[in-house]
Amino acid sequence: MxxxxxxxxxxxxxxxxxxxxxxxxxxxxxxxxxxxxxxxxFVVEVVSIFFEDSEKLLNDLASSIQQQVVDxxxxxxxxxxxxxxSSSVGAQRVKNACVAFRNFCEEKNLDGxxxxxxxxxxxxxxxxxxxxxxxxxxxxxxxxxxxxxxIE
Amino acid sequence: MGMTTADSQFHxxxxxxxxxxxxxxxxxxxxxxxxxxxxxxxxxxxxxLGLNENNRNTPNETSVSPExxxxxxxxxxxxxxxxPGMTGYxxxxxxxxSSSLKNIPVVIMSSENIxxxxxxxxEEGAEEFFxxxxxLSDVNKLKPHLMRTKCCKNIQNQENQxxxxxxxxxxxxxxxNNNNKRKAMDEGISPDRTRPRYNGFTLVSN
Numbered sequence: 001m002x003x004x005x006x007x008x009x010x011x012x013x014x015x016x017x018x019x020x021x022x023x024x025x026x027x028x029x030x031x032x033x034x035x036x037x038x039x040x041x042f043v044v045e046v047v048s049i050f051f052e053d054s055e056k057l058l059n060d061l062a063s064s065i066q067q068q069v070v071d072x073x074x075x076x077x078x079x080x081x082x083x084x085x086s087s088s089v090g091a092q093r094v095k096n097a098c099v100a101f102r103n104f105c106e107e108k109n110l111d112g113x114x115x116x117x118x119x120x121x122x123x124x125x126x127x128x129x130x131x132x133x134x135x136x137x138x139x140x141x142x143x144x145x146x147x148x149x150x151i152e
Numbered sequence: 153m154g155m156t157t158a159d160s161q162f163h164x165x166x167x168x169x170x171x172x173x174x175x176x177x178x179x180x181x182x183x184x185x186x187x188x189x190x191x192x193x194x195x196x197x198x199x200x201l202g203l204n205e206n207n208r209n210t211p212n213e214t215s216v217s218p219e220x221x222x223x224x225x226x227x228x229x230x231x232x233x234x235x236p237g238m239t240g241y242x243x244x245x246x247x248x249x250s251s252s253l254k255n256i257p258v259v260i261m262s263s264e265n266i267x268x269x270x271x272x273x274x275e276e277g278a279e280e281f282f283x284x285x286x287x288l289s290d291v292n293k294l295k296p297h298l299m300r301t302k303c304c305k306n307i308q309n310q311e312n313q314x315x316x317x318x319x320x321x322x323x324x325x326x327x328x329n330n331n332n333k334r335k336a337m338d339e340g341i342s343p344d345r346t347r348p349r350y351n352g353f354t355l356v357s358n
Contacts, residue, residue: 027285034179034288042179049172080234084263085172088285 004146011137012149018134019151023127028090032150047131050089054124057082061117065110075113076105082120091131093123162298163187163224167197167231167243168261173284177230177261180291189224194231194238198246201226201253226256227298232284233262233269241273248277257297261286 018024035042061078064071083098097120104112138148164186166177174190181188191197229247231240238246240260247253260273263284270281279297282290 030285030287031176034176034183039179046172046175049175053172080263081170084170084284087263088170088172088176 004141004144007137007141007144008146008149011134011141012151014137015134015151018130022092022096023130024090025092026090027088029151031090032148044135046089047135050085050091051128053085054082054094054128057085058117058121058124061120065113065117070108070110070113072105072108072113076102079105079120086124091124091127094120094127097123161185161187162227163189164294165197165200165226165229166190167192167194167229167235167240169193169232169235173232173261177286180286180288181230183288184291184294186294189226194235194240194243194246197229197231197243198238201229201247201256203246203250203253227301228257228259228294230259230261230282230294233260233273234264241269241276244273244276244278255301257301259294259297 015024031043031046057078061075061082064075064078079098079101083095083102086092086094086098097116101113101116101120104116141148164181166174166181166188168174168177168190169192171192174192178188178190189200191200229243231243233240240262244258244260247256247258254277257279258277259280259282260278261282261284262269265283273281280290280293
């Protein structure tokens with residue numbers, strides 16, 4: 001059980017750092033609480049949908065901002081969606097970037113929108129990377145016969 | 153899908169255009185042992201409830217009604233506020249304006265904390281307003297609303313069978329509990345909302 005212990009410690013340290021640095025918030029813990037033996041893949045499923053949805057939203061955002069005449073309401077609609085989905089999975093930094101982004105949409109500030117699209121994109125890929133690492137660690141723990149510690 | 157013995161399980165209809173949020177609310181509700189159906193729009197919700205856009209009960213209509221004749225009872229509707237096309241508020245209104253559906257408790261979810269939005273929904277008859285992301289503690293608040301209508305619904309079903317088109321309009325006392333929350337709703341008697349004649353059943357409401 002030495003391996004399991006090590007992996008669990010790695011996991012706990014890592015996820016705590018994600019909370020500390022604001023990548024994830026308590027909503028992620030709520031997702032974990034909804035996972036059980038009858039739904040062992042719940043978190044992976046939700047996170048996967050988030051990844052897919054987000055890629056599409058980022059594409060839609062990019063093309064809507066590149067239009068000759070930018071429809072700021074449309075852009076705002078996409079950001080609103082992104083804010084919602086990131087909030088639902090606990091991706092706090094992405095959510096916060098979306099909140100700021102929306103202000104530029106309201107102001108019809110194209111430059112601001114452009115900059116914040118880049119920021120949102122950046123934050124998304126960062127948290128995607130972190131989540132993939134986290135979920136990989138979970139898999140390793142389970143495969144080694146251990147259980148994933150639940151952080152409160 | 154399929155029928156269940158309505159007595160043993162509550163059936164919740166969840167409406168949200170976001171796939172993630174549908175997954176989430178479904179899991180939250182199933183964790184609380186509710187039977188769940190999810191749809192991604194207000195119009196699909198109305199279809200599922202057996203209502204077409206004109207607020208008429210589909211079993212009695214022929215030409216424009218959808219194929220789906222709703223056999224499964226819905227005990228509560230929980231809906232997102234912000235949806236393209238029909239908003240959650242629009243859906244709430246349509247449900248409360250329908251003589252067959254008005255007793256179904258409706259809960260609104262929203263990612264935005266806008267007081268005027270919240271009070272508008274409550275005034276229209278929403279039982280609760282949850283801020284997203286919705287949590288288990290929110291879902292735990294649904295039970296009393298479900299319990300209350302379950303007992304009244306059994307008795308109302310009997311009355312509906314008796315007489316559907318009575319010229320006399322009576323308010324059932326079963327609604328008195330609901331009226332506390334719905335400020336403007338059932339006070340006035342509208343000629344559109346005929347109710348079955350009250351045959352002197354003694355209603356026991358919570």
